[in-house]
Amino acid sequence: MKHEIDLSLYSIRTDLVIDTITQEQASLVTEKKTAYDAISVSEVNIDSKNSALLGKKEGKYITIKFEDVTDHVNRANLIEVVTQELRELLDYLHIAPSDKCFVVGLGNRNSTPDALGPKTLDQCFITKYLFDMEGAEVEPGIRNVSGFVPGVMGSTGIESSDVILGIVEKTRPDFILAIDALASSSMERLSKTIQMTDTGIHPGSGVGNSRKEISQATIGIPVIAIGIPMVVDLATIVSDTIHYFLRQMSYNKENYSKGSHKLTPVTARNYLKHQEHLSKEEKEKLLGMVGTLSEEAIKSLMFEVLTPIGFNMMVTPKEVDFVVDYLSEVLGKSINQSLHTKSLSN
Amino acid sequence: MKHEIDLSLYSIRTDLVIDTITQEQASLVTEKKTAYDAISVSEVNIDSKNSALLGKKEGKYITIKFEDVTDHVNRANLIEVVTQELRELLDYLHIAPSDKCFVVGLGNRNSTPDALGPKTLDQCFITKYLFDMEGAEVEPGIRNVSGFVPGVMGSTGIESSDVILGIVEKTRPDFILAIDALASSSMERLSKTIQMTDTGIHPGSGVGNSRKEISQATIGIPVIAIGIPMVVDLATIVSDTIHYFLRQMSYNKENYSKGSHKLTPVTARNYLKHQEHLSKEEKEKLLGMVGTLSEEAIKSLMFEVLTPIGFNMMVTPKEVDFVVDYLSEVLGKSINQSLHTKSLSN
Amino acid sequence: MKHEIDLSLYSIRTDLVIDTITQEQASLVTEKKTAYDAISVSEVNIDSKNSALLGKKEGKYITIKFEDVTDHVNRANLIEVVTQELRELLDYLHIAPSDKCFVVGLGNRNSTPDALGPKTLDQCFITKYLFDMEGAEVEPGIRNVSGFVPGVMGSTGIESSDVILGIVEKTRPDFILAIDALASSSMERLSKTIQMTDTGIHPGSGVGNSRKEISQATIGIPVIAIGIPMVVDLATIVSDTIHYFLRQMSYNKENYSKGSHKLTPVTARNYLKHQEHLSKEEKEKLLGMVGTLSEEAIKSLMFEVLTPIGFNMMVTPKEVDFVVDYLSEVLGKSINQSLHTKSLSN
């Protein structure tokens, strides 16, 4: 009975800002330097003007892209970068070392792709009770940190925002760090991007009408959201693939000169970074009417094909259990190293 | 790091009232009839006078004793009795079918003997979000039920009482049902007794000084606590065993006439119900100075022997995983059948 | 370290026979009647001639298709049908009620989409040790059943076939029932099809060269494999969607007469069952060169687009945790009711 309920209430909460930025808006994005080739960091600052344009809340968005985290060297590098970015964000928000942090693990522990928040919280070093003990003195370098998993409506019947606000009122933290699994609007970023923002959260958004924003605007303390896309819908997969097909054809044409439209398999991996420049006619030849559509129109079309027959489902990589474990380790360790200056042995 | 913290904060929250009642106070206890030989129910009503005397809060205490729940027939019988008792308690507290219930699963999901509350909540039929949906109409016979696991200080840093109060203020239930694992003050009742009471809870009692009672007196709505003893300390085990030894000797003497003090093994199982009536001299002969002590004094003595060397630990039966699963099934099904009048298929 | 290994060894073991049958071979398929509209059963018998043609082993293949199993009525109906089919298959293989069954739960308990086998085994009623007890007499209607999870190479280092053969040699069962998660070669069947066959298993196929078949031919006892597709690759998703697009266009054209190629959203759900009959020219107009390709060629093309950039991943629905729980319940209960004639209370 539980499960049937959970299924119907399972909802995806937000998308990556970086996916909503078009080529015309590229000037909004600042690329930052990192010490590692395989890790890139970009920053987007959305002001009130752009907010309406992009349909995204005002604030700072940090996007960290990375490759395979099943390799432990890659993981160590990523933890270093995420720690650095999170520290800078805390500074930017004028959060002092003595400010009390409340870490919120959003999502559903019992649904693997949605367990990122709860599993990250499991890795966090919780200290609030030490500060609350009478007469106890906590070592310098240790911040006052509490944490909570508000759960999902199907299990609790209660909106996450009510749980969070209720606890915030009782415990009065100075800022909130909320971890969540996101939906990806591109195949490429699935489980390979971390987004950090100071724009707050809307837990349970999508369920009914009762959106309750938790942000500096509504509760008066900074609310940092950290998310990783763990699921993607099929319309996105199909339209992305069509786009890759066109890029591959464009790459082939350029690299194999007279190879024209023969469907030669590409051995080079790097066509992924190739900028497609087929003419309208070439695209129509390859893909007919579909080839004349914009990327966005193709996605809408696929959405219209799949939705009426119930097939525009959200999917997750089959290795999701291991991926979630690795990513929650990355986030947990980065959060610990950012929040506490004293080095902690796990 | 988590674990080290958990260990130090692990605390046991309360004891069974029935264990604190002496033979002189037996008149406080009313035995109730049940349909099953293996299940007994007794009721204790503590008024302001007895409250001070027994060191127990004023209110009604229902104690349900049962045998092995690994047998599915026994379980079904027990569910029937617990459902009946819980329904009567709801009536006694004037709780209407339309009153909204908030089920709290106290304890630590990651510590098997302390996972009774969270695991019971997993079995509960949660409906609040159905009532909250705009335009939705919920079938008659279904009560508005929400539920929550407040977690333990070692994982959250936050006192359970703050979590509960915070959520209660946001969601305004009409009564609370709190499930918890208890400590047993007798070997016999370990995982074989359910206590229900209307006296409220003190989550996190024992941790620091900050006891925060959650009861009708403090928050204005009925707070029913349902507990099962899942652990017992070694001083109790030893003093109980000494008492059993004396009972066995008394039983032997009576049944084997002139068998005097020979240490004959007893084959009869039923000496457990035998009322010991050895003389002071007989006891001293068997157990020396220890034999002259009252039951309570023997327990204190053993406490003094075991505590300084760190051995007065709390223990749990080695089958605890299966026992907790069965008992949370019993409580969950009984709660569902008491709260909702419509029969629910799981 | 464990995880890195697991990822590299994760492999998908087999495909549904029904997906490999083309329209020309439709005569091989016999549709069977079921009591429920939402559940269909078909049977394919592959003889030595067809075996080479289809690249599938000789034997009987039962395919049960069904809809949503999150609904408990649907589940109960499905259990009824699967039980019936499994009983018939046991009869067909001349398996007697006294024949000893060895249930093998293939797959990886720690990877949700691959946990179907282990989780199904958890639901099976195991009895062998009762038969092995000296002097014990087992109730009539209870079959001698043992069961095992051989695990995955990444965790054990050992091939599943070695584990199974080693145990079979020591315990001498009369037949084997092996449960496994499969890869789907169509979106439609993902987690909505059960395949039962008497052709045996190839555990660990795909890993290295050491395919070790376990079948009646190799070990002399019947080996029934029961599988459910739990993952699908992206090339399949894309080519299926392109096919749905064409079907939708064909349906639109027929139903909205002069609607020609306008991209009207379809509101009717039932275009899924529509037989596409666009002309070559119409397809080329819609999809260019891609529209002129056969279904199989489109799939190959998408495979070639996605594979070099590492994106032809296997995915699973985001609700996979709940789906696996429901499906293992369905298989477990069906297996119990087929193997034992005495009705068992769980």
Place this chain on the structure above:
Amino acid sequence: MKHEIDLSLYSIRTDLVIDTITQEQASLVTEKKTAYDAISVSEVNIDSKNSALLGKKEGKYITIKFEDVTDHVNRANLIEVVTQELRELLDYLHIAPSDKCFVVGLGNRNSTPDALGPKTLDQCFITKYLFDMEGAEVEPGIRNVSGFVPGVMGSTGIESSDVILGIVEKTRPDFILAIDALASSSMERLSKTIQMTDTGIHPGSGVGNSRKEISQATIGIPVIAIGIPMVVDLATIVSDTIHYFLRQMSYNKENYSKGSHKLTPVTARNYLKHQEHLSKEEKEKLLGMVGTLSEEAIKSLMFEVLTPIGFNMMVTPKEVDFVVDYLSEVLGKSINQSLHTKSLSN
């Protein structure tokens, strides 16, 4: 149904040799030096003569005693000592670096105190499949290691020994390392002692008559058993406590001179190491007839008191979940460092 079966089959497999050695036999025990005060190592070599006397199999028994492993420094020290002892045992048994190891995790993953073996195996670095890959070359310093959890009769219906022997015959390892949870015959050693021996294992001993020894004698390769006592029975707890009581009285008498038999609480922790030297009369005065009995006789008496009433249960500390996690980490890391000379990053 599963659980009811598990409960009845749950069995404890063996006891610590060190607990069966009396003061008269103390010469059999060699104390070894360790770098840490809190960790002691002793070695017992049982020859054919002592074997009969002690009821223990011929062979070498290493006993490592330690204190609290919730502290991470203690854990690191213990891992160092266990690694050293295991390496010496491998040398003593002439096991070469190229010899293939098969690690067996005995016990029941679903029963926390019995999950030590399976959980230790989870920590072991498994490599066999790397050696089996065609053309692959494994780094020097990495041993060929496979591993398996044979499970329990209640879940599989199959005797562990059949599973182990079946796999051994198929995979031909050069030696076996078997990890198991033991029963303690003293309170003090509960979860604070590791025993390593070369005498083999009797998985499933206690179940029926079919003891099947797996040892060098029966299968021709060395079989090292590593065990930690995780449970203790109540008769042991009671008789140990009576013994502590006498020691405390003896200690009090000596330290507080004329303190006679007053029941003064002891504040000094160190009476645990005090050698009791009360006279027979003093003991009788304190404990009557019971005081005149030998330690062993007291234990038998308590066994006779508790068994007929079903109370001589096995118990485990209530923190068992955390304790098992820590101890399996200790064993897993020690095994990895002993088996492989190349240092491995987890």
